Amino acid sequence: MERNIHVEVDVPAVMRDGTTLRATIYRPAEGRWPVLLMRSPYGKDIPRADVLIDLDPVRTAQQGYVVILQDVRGRFASEGEWDINNLAHEHLDSEDTVKWAASLPFSNGQVGMYGISYFGFTQLAALFQRPLGLKAAAPSKTWFEITDGFLFRGGALELGFLSYWRLPLWFDTFERNYRKHGDAQRFAAQVQRLSTDIDRLSDGVTSLPLKDYAPFAPEERGGFLLDVLRHGPRWEALQQLSPRHRLQEVTVPTLHIAGWYDIFLQGTLDNFTFLRMHGSTEEARQARLIVGPWTHLDSSSVQGDRNFGLAANADLMGQQLRWFDRLLKGAEMPNEAPVKLFVMGANVWRDEQEWPLARAIETRFYLHSNGHANTLHGDGTLNTALPEDEEPDSYSYDPRDPVPTCGGPLLMGPDWRCGPIDQRPLERRDDVLVYSTAPLEEDVEVTGPIKVTLWAASSARDTDFVARLVDVFPDGTAYPLTDGIIRARYRHPGQEPSLIEPGKLYQYEIDLWATSNLFKRGHRIRLDITSSSFPRWDRNPNTGHEFGADAELLTAHQTILHDHEHPSFVVLPIIPQA
Numbered sequence: 001m002e003r004n005i006h007v008e009v010d011v012p013a014v015m016r017d018g019t020t021l022r023a024t025i026y027r028p029a030e031g032r033w034p035v036l037l038m039r040s041p042y043g044k045d046i047p048r049a050d051v052l053i054d055l056d057p058v059r060t061a062q063q064g065y066v067v068i069l070q071d072v073r074g075r076f077a078s079e080g081e082w083d084i085n086n087l088a089h090e091h092l093d094s095e096d097t098v099k100w101a102a103s104l105p106f107s108n109g110q111v112g113m114y115g116i117s118y119f120g121f122t123q124l125a126a127l128f129q130r131p132l133g134l135k136a137a138a139p140s141k142t143w144f145e146i147t148d149g150f151l152f153r154g155g156a157l158e159l160g161f162l163s164y165w166r167l168p169l170w171f172d173t174f175e176r177n178y179r180k181h182g183d184a185q186r187f188a189a190q191v192q193r194l195s196t197d198i199d200r201l202s203d204g205v206t207s208l209p210l211k212d213y214a215p216f217a218p219e220e221r222g223g224f225l226l227d228v229l230r231h232g233p234r235w236e237a238l239q240q241l242s243p244r245h246r247l248q249e250v251t252v253p254t255l256h257i258a259g260w261y262d263i264f265l266q267g268t269l270d271n272f273t274f275l276r277m278h279g280s281t282e283e284a285r286q287a288r289l290i291v292g293p294w295t296h297l298d299s300s301s302v303q304g305d306r307n308f309g310l311a312a313n314a315d316l317m318g319q320q321l322r323w324f325d326r327l328l329k330g331a332e333m334p335n336e337a338p339v340k341l342f343v344m345g346a347n348v349w350r351d352e353q354e355w356p357l358a359r360a361i362e363t364r365f366y367l368h369s370n371g372h373a374n375t376l377h378g379d380g381t382l383n384t385a386l387p388e389d390e391e392p393d394s395y396s397y398d399p400r401d402p403v404p405t406c407g408g409p410l411l412m413g414p415d416w417r418c419g420p421i422d423q424r425p426l427e428r429r430d431d432v433l434v435y436s437t438a439p440l441e442e443d444v445e446v447t448g449p450i451k452v453t454l455w456a457a458s459s460a461r462d463t464d465f466v467a468r469l470v471d472v473f474p475d476g477t478a479y480p481l482t483d484g485i486i487r488a489r490y491r492h493p494g495q496e497p498s499l500i501e502p503g504k505l506y507q508y509e510i511d512l513w514a515t516s517n518l519f520k521r522g523h524r525i526r527l528d529i530t531s532s533s534f535p536r537w538d539r540n541p542n543t544g545h546e547f548g549a550d551a552e553l554l555t556a557h558q559t560i561l562h563d564h565e566h567p568s569f570v571v572l573p574i575i576p577q578a
Contacts, residue, residue: 004029005061009045010077013070013100015093022077023070026061027106034110034328035066035101039094039122043076043172044069054140054257054299054316055114063321064329068101072122075172087125087241094126102133109133110328114320116141116257117264117296121243124271127254128246136327138320140257141296144270146241149263154510155490155497156464156537159205160405160412161263163213163535205535211548247274251281255323257316259294260344260482261303261409261419266513273355276338289355290319291516292342295418296411304407304419306479309347343447344481345471345518356448356514360573365525367435367562367569369393373529376427376478380435382527387567393560395431397463397531397542399553403429405536408468408480409513412536420479423470423528427478433529433560436472444519448573450482450512454529455566457506460556461499461544462489466533467510469570470526471519478526484512485537489544499544505561512570527570531558 006029010022024044027033036055057067073089074082080089102109111133113123120142127137143150151158207213254275258268272289279285292299293308301312325331337351365382367373371391373380380393405412407421427434452467468483486508489497500506519525532539541550562568 003062003064005058011068013097015073015080015096019073019078019080019093021070021073021079021093021097023068024057025069026057026067028061028064028066032106032108033064033066034112034324035068035104035107036060036324037068037070037097037101037111037113038115038119039070039072039090039097039113040115041072041075041082041118041169041172044071045076054116055320056317059317060321065321065324066101066104066107068097070097087121090122090125091129094122095129095131098126098131098134102131110135112136112138112324112328114138114140114324118142124243124247124250127250127252128243130249130251134252136253136255136324138255138257138323139271140255141259141262141264141268142243142271143264143267144242144244144247144274145267149266150241153537154464154485155487155493156485156540157210158263158536159210159534159538160410160416160536163205164412208541208551208553209549210538243271244274247271248278248280250275250279250284253283253327254287255320256287256289257320258289258291259296259299259409260291260342260515261293261295263296263409263411265291265409265482266511269355269514276354286338288323288336288338288340290314290316290340293344295409304417304421304479305477306420308342308344311347311349312342314342314349341447341516343445343516343518345520345523346445356573357575360448360575363572363574364567364569365437365527365572366567367527367529367560369433369435369562373433373435373560374430375432376424376434376436378434380433382435382437382525382570386564387562388564390563392562393433393529394558395433395530396555396557397431398555399532399539399541400555402532402534402539403432403466403530405533406480408483408533408536410536416536420481423468423478423480424476426530427528429530431530434526435529436524436526439474439522439524440519441521443521443577444525445517445575445577446519446525446572447516447575449514450570450572452484452510452512452527452568452570454508454510454568455505455561456508456568457503457559457561458488458500458542458556459502459558460488460540460542460554461502462487462540463500463542463556463558464488464531464537464540465508465510465558466528466530466537467512467570468528468530469512469515469572470528471517472524472526474522481515481517482512483533484510485533486510487540505566507566525572529560531556 071078073080120139123137123139256272275287339352373393410418542554542556
């Protein structure tokens with residue numbers, strides 16, 4: 001349905017404390033319509049905003065919606081101060097903005113919210129306040145727990161993501177700092193900053209001590225990245241940024257969109273499953289989930305080195321609009337399954353009734369070797385047989401030469417490609433242990449959460465262990481599916497950190513989050529074990545010193561056990577084949 005569209009720029013909305021936030025509004029020229037609202041810290045008028053929000057505002061307005069894109073407090077055209085150390089303002093501002101949007105003369109009083117990542121967080125912030133008029137939200141590709149995939153993962157700093165995230169945050173800070181300077185001076189300063197801090201991220205991440213890392217300089221208002229570096233994972237102080245503490249207050253239906261290679265995959269899954277079980281109303285417990293083979297900013301069929309077929313090009317805009325049509329316009333829609341998953345390998349969509357899948361059979365695949373699992377040419381194997389007496393494997397982790405990041409669920413600078421990238425260059429390193437099944441005699445589908453139990457000892461007082469699940473093709477190409485890390489001192493999540501005793505054996509659990517993949521006949525299932533993926537996660541210096549303070553790097557000698565008394569294994573949720 002074609003309609004003439006009016007666009008209004010920098011429309012003011014006054015918050016309860018008098019601060020003015022500004023928005024761009026796209027709307028049909030006549031009539032009153034439901035509102036779709038997105039609140040962003042990255043600039044409401046940035047080019048290709050649709051990459052981040054999945055809804056083209058002009059096309060959406062032509063479908064009979066008022067589309068409002070607002071700069072959050074302290075960003076771009078909006079007044080005030082933005083401080084991620086204290087995001088209480090997002091809750092109140094989101095509530096006030098929804099009420100304002102519902103009262104506009106061209107609004108019919110029905111409001112929905114949408115968008116991914118930080119935009120998802122602002123939706124949850126509004127849902128917690130329960131403003132009148134807010135009837136639906138689509139908080140997609142966003143986090144559940146701030147210390148699980150946003151600032152930290154398994155106690156390790158998400159250095160690659162935070163370094164990259166600094167860029168969209170910095171542009172607004174730069175404009176504000178140089179607003180009163182002449183064009184020539186502003187241009188020179190911008191070029192200088194971009195060439196020193198932004199373009200050289202790939203070099204700068206190696207700088208030590210980490211707390212002095214230049215791109216986290218305190219000129220960013222709030223200085224929260226520098227604060228994180230100086231204090232590490234202060235669990236209690238960071239809880240205000242974790243939606244999980246208030247999700248039970250949500251009362252309206254939500255649509256959650258995730259990607260198997262998204263940095264916030266687990267957060268999206270957790271938001272969905274929590275609301276299905278604990279939403280405060282029947283409507284909230286009708287949450288829906290869509291998971292495709294996507295990365296954070298790309299929902300196309302080609303990811304990394306793989307093409308998942310045209311079916312993977314899901315019409316996310318169409319799916320969201322149909323969902324909003326039902327909830328905001330009362331349109332009749334056929335009953336749909338609450339979960340829609342893309343099964344990689346088979347490259348098909350499948351409807352499911354729950355997540356995780358009730359029919360999945362949790363199956364242990366044990367690590368085996370004769371003590372020489374190093375590299376893909378070693379003797380490491382993986383199967384369901386419980387190990388007997390076996391020699392442990394060992395390797396040296398030198399933080400001066402860490403295993404580099406290569407693919408996976410990343411959001412980093414252009415030097416690091418994300419998604420399924422061949423792992424063989426890493427698997428040729430002696431500090432990577434490789435455990436593979438024999439070529440499969442039949443298809444094996446793995447869909448659900450993946451966890452690794454590892455018995456390990458280290459010569460260090462603190463160190464890291466990384467595990468990665470890989471699909472190995474008949475030609476040897478090794479595509480990563482999902483991975484995880486555990487920092488030894490944070491081996492008990494939520495508790496006070498404690499160093500390990502050198503040489504002492506500990507049991508570690510590494511959460512690899514989740515995947516859905518059909519390992520085809522002739523393929524092999526592989527698990528890689530190492531101690532770094534840098535600079536995605538910061539290097540553990542192995543000293544046991546305070547977080548971020550080290551200029552010293554020590555080599556850690558790691559021992560991985562996999563015998564009858566100390567079985568190391570990965571739990572795979574196997575889906576029975578019809």
